[in-house]
Each structure stands twice: as structure tokens, then as C-alpha cells.
Amino acid sequence: QVQLVESGGGLVQPGGSLRLSCVASGSIFRLAAMSWYRQAPGKQRELVATVHSDDVTNLVDSVKGRFSISRDNAKNTVYLQMNSLKPEDTAVYYCNADHFILGKYWGQGTQVTVSS
Numbered sequence: 001q002v003q004l005v006e007s008g009g010g011l012v013q014p015g016g017s018l019r020l021s022c023v024a025s026g027s028i029f030r031l032a033a034m035s036w037y038r039q040a041p042g043k044q045r046e047l048v049a050t051v052h053s054d055d056v057t058n059l060v061d062s063v064k065g066r067f068s069i070s071r072d073n074a075k076n077t078v079y080l081q082m083n084s085l086k087p088e089d090t091a092v093y094y095c096n097a098d099h100f101i102l103g104k105y106w107g108q109g110t111q112v113t114v115s116s
Contacts, residue, residue: 006107020112032099040092095107
């Protein structure tokens with residue numbers, strides 16, 4: 001059984017920073033592509049960033065230069081470092097694991113609110 005548990009969300013002022021963490025249980029982590037998605041109220045869930053099993057990363061254009069994604073295989077953890085946060089980054093952020101055999105798994109989400 002695979003479980004993903006996110007943490008690190010909260011309320012931050014514009015221009016501030018947060019680091020989200022997602023810990024994966026089970027044996028999925030090492031060979032899975034790990035991603036962060038977000039969903040703002042009234043909007044569809046969107047992909048924010050991905051780190052593949054070979055550490056290659058991809059970020060959506062709207063967060064390039066502000067966010068970074070990384071993984072620690074020894075800790076089964078993926079991180080999303082978010083800097084220079086803007087009000088439009090406000091959303092529930094979800095961790096996703098995509099394994100080519102075991103399939104896709106989601107965390108429960110963590111709320112990020114950027115407001116003064």
C-alpha cells in the first residue's frame with residue numbers, strides 16, 4: 001500500500017517562502033516520477049513541477065525562477081521550495097507519485113494561502 005503525506009503548507013505574505021514536503025511510504029518512491037499539482041478554488045488541478053527518478057526536473061512556466069523541486073531517495077521525500085510567492089499561488093497543493101508499473105497515487109493535499 002502506498003501513502004503520500006504532505007506537510008509544510010500555511011499562510012504567508014506575498015514575497016514570502018514556504019517549503020512543502022511529501023513523504024512516501026512503500027517501495028514506490030525510488031522509481032517513481034514525483035510531482036506537485038495545485039488546485040485553486042473554481043479551477044482545475046494543474047501540474048506545477050515534476051522530478052523524475054533520474055533527478056531531471058520540469059516546472060510550469062508560471063513558477064520558473066521562483067519554485068524548485070527536489071527529491072531525497074534516502075528519506076522517500078520530495079520537496080517543493082516556493083519563493084517569491086504571489087497571491088495567485090494560493091491553492092491546495094497535492095503530491096503525486098507516478099510509477100510505470102504500480103500506477104499513480106495522490107496525497108491528501110496541503111493548503112497554501114498567500115495573502116497580506
